[in-house]
Amino acid sequence: MDTCIFLLVLVLLPQLIMSNVPKVTSFRAVVELVSENSRIFSGEGLHLRCSIPDVHSNWSVEWFRGSERLPENGENFKLWNAHIKEGGKFSCQGARESVVGIIRTMQSLPVEIDVDGGWAILKAPSHQPLTGDTLKLSCRLRGTPPIHEAILYRDGIEVIRQTGQNLSFYLSNVTLEDAGMYSCRVSWDVRRRTYSVISVNTTVNILEVLTEPLMEIQADVKMFGKNRMKLICHVQYNARAPAPPGSRAVQLQGQGATVESGEVESTQQFLRNARITTMAQHPHPRHLLPPENPKLPPELLQSSS
Template sequence: MNPIIFLCVLSMLPQLGAPSEAPFRAVVEMVSGDSRIFSGESVRLKCSVPDVRSSWSHLWFRGSEQLPQRGQHLILWKMKVQESGKYYCKGVRDSQVGDLMTLQSLPLEINVDGGWVILQVPPEPSLVSDTLKVMCRARGTPPLHEVILYKDAVEVMRQNGLNPYFYLTNLTHEEQGVYSCRASWDIDRRTHSVISADASVQILDVLSLPVLEIVADSDLIPANKMKLICHLQYNARAPAPPINYYFYKNDIRLGIATSENHDLVRRTPGQYSCKAKVPVLGISRWSELKSFEQAKGT
């Protein structure tokens, strides 16, 4: 065989021992425990691969470090403060070309607190108009006689310690910030009053403000056409209801609603915009106007 051809064939083969990547992303979820716990408490995580046709093994990571544990479930027993961090997983299985691995899961962060009081908040961002439920919890669950919630170090509300839960209803972006809580209890005729570490709360719109992109590259799009793309972030809870996209030129709608966030239209000068609408939720958002001027000679 010609040496040059032989080298080309070798270069096209997978590197020896290097795993191939599958078009799936593993999913890590918390089965028991919480994203904020006291040292000495335990958490159980589960790794899933969205591929029911094959059998997968599971690898676990904290940050960039691969953990020795394998299997679909990861039990973090009596955790220590230094075990705080972002946990990931991957699926792996044998294939004809060697190990096949999924994409690494999105991170699940666990904070292990060595103190006496923690404020437990949901690990995922809340949405505008949602109700946020947080809990002020003391180590060992002593009988509390008062709990106080703070936002950005300013008192928000206080209540009897028999109810350690706080509810923030009909959320807006004003509720976004850094929260903490103070819990008070009596032991052996002494009053203990301890404040928790800070916990961040993020509030997202169900629909972000759309941004219209106009693609008029003649190398990619026919010379008499251009592509309108409506970019946005859709944060509805699963199962998310369908979203419709509308495209406009000079405030006149171009065609009918589409479930795709792009459309191919005639390349003509004008003011263009797009609208995203979720009919089931009664929510719609408009992009800002974007001008397009046809280049000379096109």
């Protein structure tokens, strides 16, 4: 009997061990858009690449559109002569054989691809512009007609009208009010007839370099006592590299008291009955400020030196 039990344990033990081994890794695949545009005309092609952040293993690659598993395998995914219905959110995942079965990476964050059946596409920057930046929007046409006029609209209202072959529009020193739904209209003449096409809307968001501070109040009597509370100042800093890791001057101000902190998310304790306001200062030295920020408030231009 003991021998039977021992043999049964030997048989079942590997299965029990294998069932407890994780089949999904802790790291994620990364999908990259190799082609210039994520919005393409029908009939055009597209190139995506998948990378696995693990150089010590041989991974095969699986591709997905939404939740649909695609038949393509391999690091590169190419779409030829695209149809409108072939657009969507594309992602990839790594898979490899092991002694415990197939192990997969976490699925990559998706890249959204739009296939446009029209005649004009408005291209916006891949990164979100900041207040004070110059925003460039480009209207792309199917083919090369003899253009004589191009118009840029925001939320259906004309913003820029220009003549000639130039299809690029520039909005300098943008503010939060410049965010909206943009489209372009292009016109040309052929054989005494005027043709005009308009793109679908493209969403443009504008970010502040430094967001307005938000105060969080934690008043837990058991944790802080009857006459004390915890204040947390939340600030988001959106400047592009080279940007310091956090704000160098966050202030919590109350009646008769001001406390300085060196973190973007700072915590301080104050009397429960204090009236509190928050301030945050831009941490950049002047020479590291983005080149086009003339509208920043004066207090954000103070050097931390």
